Amino acid sequence: MSFAAYKEIIEEGDTVILHIGHENMYPLTVKKGETFQTKYGALKHEDLIGIKFGSKVHATKGYMHVLHPTPELWTVNLPHRTQILYSTDISMVLMQLDLVPGNVVVESGPFSLTLSGTGSGSLSHALIRAVAPTGHLYTYEFHKQRAEKAVEEFKDHGLSDLVTVNHRDVCMDGFGLDHIADAVFLDLPRPWEAVLSAKQALKLQGGRICSFSPCIEQVQRVCEVLSESNFTDVTTMECLVRKFEVKSINMPEPDLGDMKDPHELGQGEGEGHSSDVKREQVDDNGSPQVKYAKVEGSSGWQYKHKTRKNSEMFSFRTALPPHQMPGHTGYLTFATLYSE
Ligand code: SAM
Numbered sequence: 448m449s450f451a452a453y454k455e456i457i458e459e460g461d462t463v464i465l466h467i468g469h470e471n472m473y474p475l476t477v478k479k480g481e482t483f484q485t486k487y488g489a490l491k492h493e494d495l496i497g498i499k500f501g502s503k504v505h506a507t508k509g510y511m512h513v514l515h516p517t518p519e520l521w522t523v524n525l526p527h528r529t530q531i532l533y534s535t536d537i538s539m540v541l542m543q544l545d546l547v548p549g550n551v552v553v554e555s556g557p558f559s560l561t562l563s564g565t566g567s568g569s570l571s572h573a574l575i576r577a578v579a580p581t582g583h584l585y586t587y588e589f590h591k592q593r594a595e596k597a598v599e600e601f602k603d604h605g606l607s608d609l610v611t612v613n614h615r616d617v618c619m620d621g622f623g624l625d626h627i628a629d630a631v632f633l634d635l636p637r638p639w640e641a642v643l644s645a646k647q648a649l650k651l652q653g654g655r656i657c658s659f660s661p662c663i664e665q666v667q668r669v670c671e672v673l674s675e676s677n678f679t680d681v682t683t684m685e686c687l688v689r690k691f692e693v694k695s696i697n698m699p700e701p702d703l704g705d706m707k708d709p710h711e712l713g714q715g716e717g718e719g720h721s722s723d724v725k726r727e728q729v730d731d732n733g734s735p736q737v738k739y740a741k742v743e744g745s746s747g748w749q750y751k752h753k754t755r756k757n758s759e760m761f762s763f764r765t766a767l768p769p770h771q772m773p774g775h776t777g778y779l780t781f782a783t784l785y786s787e
Pocket of ligand 1: 532565587588589
C-alpha cells in the first residue's frame, strides 16, 4: 500500500486507521493472528483482510470503520517523537510553496523539495503526497533514532521511492544540494543558520522558502537574514482556526414603544433625517414587526415610548465564536529567491 495513492482492498501489512469516533482513532498495521482491543471489544486483524477500506466492521460489543490512511489522518494519529505541524499550518505551507502534484510539473523536470527537520514526519507525509508521483522529498534530521524511525515509517507507508531521509545537521553541513529544489521548508530552532544552505539548494529562479517558528524573535532574525541573502517577498503569517457556531436564538421582542407616525411628530419624509426618523423591523418573510419613531428633543435624539402591547418572542440566526479559541502554534515566514 502507499499513503500517496488509494487502493480498495485491505491486505496484510497495510496501515489502516480504525475510526471509532471523531476523537477516537487508532493506526493499525494489519497482521494475521493479532487482535486489537477497543472499547467495543476485541477486533481480529484477520477480519480486516480482504474487505474494502471504508467498511463498517463489528467487534464483540459494537462497530467501527476502517479507513484508508491519509496525511491528515496520520497527523492526528501518529506517534509523537517531537512537536509537529498540524493540518491548518500544513495546508498554508502547501499552497504558499506553490506545490503541485509531480505529474503536473513533469515537463519542467523532476519536482524536488527539501525539508528540515523531519521530526515526527507529520508535514513530510503531506509534502510527499503533494509532489507525488514524479516528485521527490529530501528530508533532514540530525537526531539518529528519529531519522531511522522516519526511514522505517516511510517504507511501511509505501513512500520510499518518493522520499530520501538524510541523517545530517543542516546548520553545520548544509543540504548538499545544488540548485535543484523548488521549495525549502525549515522547522528548526535556529533557522537563520540554514538560510544560505537553503539558497544553495534552491533553483535560481522562483524557488520558495518557508520557515516555521513559534517565537517572534526567531521570525525577526530569519526575516533579516532572508533579506540580506536577496530573498524577496518576505511575508510572515499566522494561521488560526476560528469556528463559528451557527444557531437560532429566541429573544423577547424589544420594547421599542408603539409606532408613532413621523408625520404626527412633524418629521415625515422630506423634512430631513427621514432615514433616522422611521424604521421597521421585519421578520424572515419581510413583514413589519415593530415600528418606532425618533424626535429631536432638547438633549438630542430620543425614542418616544409607549407601553409595549405584546411580548412575543422572535427568533434570529446568529454565528458565535466558541468560548475557547485555538492557541498559537507558530508563525510561517515565506520568501522567494530570484538570482541577481
Ligand atoms: N515539522 C516536523 C513535523 O511536522 O513532524 C517536526 C519538526 S521538529 C519540531 C524539529 C526537528 O528538527 C527535530 O526532530 C530536531 O531533531 C530536528 N533538528 C533540529 N535542528 C536540526 C539541524 N540543525 N539539522 C537537522 N535537524 C535538526
